[in-house]
Amino acid sequence: MEEKAVSSVRYEHGGDEFVFVELSEAMTLEAMFKGMAITNKLKEKNLPGIIDVCPGNASYMIRVDPEVLHPNDLIVVLKELEHSVTDYKSLPIASRLVDVPVLFEDPWTHEALMRFRNNHQDPEATDLEYSAKVNGYQTGEELIKAITTYPFLVSMIGFVPGLPFSFQLTSQEKQIEVPKYVRPRTFTPERAFGFGGAFAVIYPVDGAGGYQLYGRAPAPILDVEQELADFKDSMVFPRQGDILRYRNVTREEYDAVREEVKNGTFQYRMKEMSFTPGEVMADPLAFADKVMGRLYND
Amino acid sequence: MIKVRKPGLQTTVQDNGRNGYYELGMPPSGAMDKYSFHSANLLVGNDENAAVLEATYIGPELEFQEDLLIAITGGELQPKINGNPVDLWQAVSVKEGDILTFDFIKQGARIYIAFSGGIEVPEKMGSKSTYTLCGIGGLEGRALKEGDVLHTGEMKISDVKIGASIPEELRPTFSKHNEIRVVMGLCSYRLTEESKERFLSIDWTVTPDANRVGYRFKGEALDFIPREQPFGAGGNPSNVTDLGYPIGSIQVPAGIEPIALLHDAVTGGGYATVATIISSDLNKMGQIKSNEKVRFVSVTLDEAIQARKEVGEKIEKIKEILK
The missing domain is CATH 2.40.100.10 (Cyclophilin-like)
Known part of the structure; x- marks a missing residue:
């Protein structure tokens, strides 16, 4: 049987205005740098409805106006970004x-x-x-x-x-x-x-x-x-x-x-x-x- | 010009908040009950986000040194002009020399006093809201004190008739027993199933530790699932690797007492967050007093967004009525 790679990343709603993403329960450089790459790319997109982009230690958090950008639509974007930042290790800071x-x-x-x-x-x-x-x-x-x-x-x-x-x-x-x-x-x-x-x-x-x-x-x-x-x-x-x-x-x-x-x-x-x-x-x-x-x- | 004869309790200048700086650790501040806040501004013909006074439990005593249109909304705190009662949720005209006082609070916790033109104070990061922890916004970054002088600004955008009011059915109602809707999640996986169930089924009592930063509740202890703590989190099972706290999020340090973080709260830290108050119910939360009861009710994201839309529709209705 083929095993599907399951991401351990958790996407969670903080009420109607926040999306919280935990990349790792433990503090790791990998989680921090990945979160940094994802949040930087998200900022570059300048999506309407985003109020705050808050990178964290091993997680990050986004605040939206949910009537402009539905949090579930944002999560679709964030998951795409998660899978697209495979090159995060070579992105200069x-x-x-x-x-x-x-x-x-x-x-x-x-x-x-x-x-x-x-x-x-x-x-x-x-x-x-x-x-x-x-x-x-x-x-x-x-x-x-x-x-x-x-x-x-x-x-x-x-x-x-x-x-x-x-x-x-x-x-x-x-x-x-x-x-x-x-x-x-x-x-x-x-x-x-x-x-x-x-x-x-x-x-x-x-x-x-x-x-x-x-x-x-x-x-x-x-x-x-x-x-x-x-x-x-x-x-x-x-x-x-x-x-x-x-x-x-x-x-x-x-x-x-x-x-x-x-x-x-x-x-x-x-x-x-x-x-x-x-x-x-x-x-x-x-x-x-x-x-x-x-x-x-x- | 408005002279502050008595400041009341923690009376601060607030507007719609300092949004967009959460990443720097800057909470939004702003009015705790946005519905009453927008209503007060609309009643005096202001932009709905103009700066107003927010008073908690005890109102200020103000002396007007110019003729003005004012409106008071929020909790039930009887206002008086020169000793004569005036209505809440109504556009009231005051004359130079008039004095505004308040009785004791009957219901609710906070009132909003809007002045035609809005309160004029310097903006910090795009907002006039007071954030006392860092001493920014409002009047020198602090609560009002005796002898302060307030100036009105240029935020009036329409003419509202003296005596115009917001109908009963569009005013909030208050109770000593409240349901506050939350979206469960964030780090709720850290609670045992039984504690998650208890969190949603008991009446929590608001402790005296309830202010613009947050509300602490008494009820019963909740249990976190024991685990070997991940690296970086700290030793207590309620600890997580420090993360961002949404506005309205609820944490339970050491499982002892839940704390709901509100508009002046810390933006992050190392406690597991288990639920978030939905944005529409933050208004209601801000009108709950110490010793009153709260039951947390779990709703879905779409129910939360629907509730938010309904608040927006009510504000639109008020705009229509006051036209």
Whole structure:
């Protein structure tokens, strides 16, 4: 008997306005790049009735006016795109490599995480100590080193405006994975650096949150007033496909960057680079080394 | 010019919403009950999407410093001009020096106050809607406060007679027991069959944690199918690899209390979403108060689209009546 290849991709309706497509239950580079290719092609089609195209980590979501474009007709288009992006590995991505300073174990997120110990798996440890332990590291220092050695690929923007979900470019066995808080915090300081599941994030604004907190970035990723040069075109800085390198900085450097932000002179250290998903997927570590070289040496 | 003598509770400037920026993590904001919102604008001859005030539970106290046509729609919150009751769902003329106040809310949760010309505030990403989390839109990105001054704009497009009103049969009705229609799906496969059935068969109570961001419900715990969690999702069975949340989607963190995400909500995260409130019923959801009951009713996509069309037809009927 001939077996038909069955796609594991799930097409689902989010009420009458949304179509949600899950490419993979697990986070994989393959799902992320495929979703990116599909959503880019969909945007190029400029179909009437589409309000939002939202690429995600291992899924994506489309918002439509269902009286203009019936969600089932959209799904037909999306399935065609799914089958037509077999070349997604060779489609170039115009990316930006960005140096993102982070002050680890800073006083502000420390104060916040201590306030919510009762919401945490391990009330006796800090988030960093707990995360180090569950990932097989002896100390928080070792975990910080693992986070800052290789850069992260921005795989989704969301939760709140500008928040970059970023996924580390490293070997599968070196991937850091941490649980989220048992009960989410009701407060997280603006610019907190957190980790949940396989994703590192920076919280753009004060607010609720469930990721483990390790530090704080001195530079914003959301600038509502668009005063800084990097935010001239958009109040949101990160874009899917950007590569962020979280760099461990001293309190001195943190304060110096804060000063530049306040003066309106801060600009991210940044390089443009085009790459293909195939290049990243073939050898994430070699690609990560290339990124580091390009960002800091070229 | 309109002077804010008392701000009421969480009174914000809202319009049809900041649509098209979900990809950046920007929720649309905008009026919670779009039907009442469009109606209020039509009653004063505005473009149906002009900016209005949305007040929750407690109305503001406003002093008019010019002659204006106004209309108040939404929940049953008796308005008074200089202490004399005026009708809801009606075009009301006010004079310079008049003062608008409100009694306590009887039914519903939100009212919409439209002013002829609309409220004039700077647009951010194509909308005047207030989104307080980021401090954008509306009046300095925040709820009204005492002493604020509102200016009217140029959104008037037609003349409506003073006293024109929307007939009873085109006004929403309110109840303490509500049916809210949902399309099941998204990640509902993560719930056990029994929990899916319970989700649709019990009366959920709206908790005090109910606002523009979302509504949290109390009822009973729901069970997720145990599994070895996929890489990237996090440890709880209710966790998924972080994904986009549709407006109106319902999640059940750790299976404890369902949360329906509304117009100011987070756009994505790591909890399994199990159903989505249909767009026409978001209006009704926005008029439900804490401690009231909600039963979720599963409908098909085509039923959802039909319900949406019916709301559109009612708005067209109102336009016809007010011509």
